[in-house]
Amino acid sequence: MGHIINGKQIAAQTQVSITERIEAFTAETGVKPGLTVVLVGEDQASQVYVRNKEKRAVAAGINSAVIRLEATTSEAELLAVVEQLNQAEEVHGILVQLPLPKTIDADKVLDRISPLKDVDGFHPINVGNLAIGKEAFVPCTPAGIIRLIKSTGETIAGKEAVVVGRSNIVGKPVAQLLLQENATVTIAHSRTTDLAAVTKRADILVVATGLAKFIKKEHLKPGAIVIDVGMDRDENNRLCGDVDFDDCIDVAGYLTPVPGGVGPMTITMLLENTLISAERHTN
Ligand SMILES: NC(=O)C1=CN([C@@H]2O[C@H](COP(=O)(O)OP(=O)(O)OC[C@H]3O[C@@H](n4cnc5c(N)ncnc54)[C@H](OP(=O)(O)O)[C@@H]3O)[C@@H](O)[C@H]2O)C=CC1
Numbered sequence: 001m002g003h004i005i006n007g008k009q010i011a012a013q014t015q016v017s018i019t020e021r022i023e024a025f026t027a028e029t030g031v032k033p034g035l036t037v038v039l040v041g042e043d044q045a046s047q048v049y050v051r052n053k054e055k056r057a058v059a060a061g062i063n064s065a066v067i068r069l070e071a072t073t074s075e076a077e078l079l080a081v082v083e084q085l086n087q088a089e090e091v092h093g094i095l096v097q098l099p100l101p102k103t104i105d106a107d108k109v110l111d112r113i114s115p116l117k118d119v120d121g122f123h124p125i126n127v128g129n130l131a132i133g134k135e136a137f138v139p140c141t142p143a144g145i146i147r148l149i150k151s152t153g154e155t156i157a158g159k160e161a162v163v164v165g166r167s168n169i170v171g172k173p174v175a176q177l178l179l180q181e182n183a184t185v186t187i188a189h190s191r192t193t194d195l196a197a198v199t200k201r202a203d204i205l206v207v208a209t210g211l212a213k214f215i216k217k218e219h220l221k222p223g224a225i226v227i228d229v230g231m232d233r234d235e236n237n238r239l240c241g242d243v244d245f246d247d248c249i250d251v252a253g254y255l256t257p258v259p260g261g262v263g264p265m266t267i268t269m270l271l272e273n274t275l276i277s278a279e280r281h282t283n
Pocket residue numbers: 141164165166167168169170171188189190191192195208209210211229230231232262263266
């Protein structure tokens with residue numbers, strides 16, 4: 001029987017120490033870290049994330065704001081909002097919730113967020129700095145994944161790590177971080193021939209496909225650390241991951257559940273990035 005990695009608990013514990021750092025920072029400087037989330041349209045899933053983020057940011061001592069814009073908002077209007085936030089002194093972190101409506105060019109919007117306020121780590125400057133090993137805002141989901149892997153007490157260096165998925169927001173940056181931790185990294189995707197042969201090599205398997213219960217025990221090396229990034233819906237419209245939890249839990253060494261795994265840790269990392277940004281803007 002594999003161990004369940006309790007992301008919810010680890011996220012809460014990590015938030016305690018971030019909250020203490022924020023209290024000390026605010027006591028010393030008189031500045032409250034500020035995070036503004038921009039939500040365009042009514043994407044159901046995004047509404048849930050935004051609500052969770054706001055609650056936890058406020059609890060951590062962060063000045064949290066949400067700008068809700070109609071789905072019909074034009075690209076020019078959104079760019080103007082971003083520009084205003086870039087200029088606003090009390091705003092240290094800007095997060096534009098993805099996906100954006102198809103009428104808006106998301107890359108263009110991400111380009112316009114000040115890299116110094118880009119707490120998502122999605123701006124090309126931060127992506128580039130991460131790739132060359134310089135200081136950067138590290139994307140929250142990948143950063144949280146590394147923390148969850150480390151929580152097992154297993155070492156990453158020298159291990160075979162396989163990432164399934166190559167998106168800019170999860171697959172590619174988590175592969176970069178695993179490489180920085182000295183894992184031997186393979187990235188698989190929809191054009192991979194014989195996926196199971198690749199994933200079976202993994203001591204550490206990170207899955208970010210968006211395909212409900214896609215990974216089965218046949219994909220796993222016994223004892224592997226398995227990180228499930230998916231936020232999917234099963235046949236009963238219940239939240240589930242990309243990994244078939246019940247099928248895999250007896251073969252995996254460690255497995256993250258959905259919900260209660262990667263998601264809560266993502267939010268904790270966002271709070272930490274907001275604190276880091278406030279410190280950089282203030283010192
Ligand atoms: N918990 C959290 O904090 C977060 C959760 N998520 C969730 O993670 C999941 C992935 O998100 P995201 O990375 O944005 O997804 P994308 O849809 O952007 O990327 C999915 C990736 O999976 C690959 N893929 C699709 N089908 C297969 C297949 N049959 N075999 C192997 N690879 C395949 C795609 O390959 P190709 O490139 O060839 O098309 C692509 O690279 C979603 O469920 C999302 O909701 C996302 C962000 C944060």
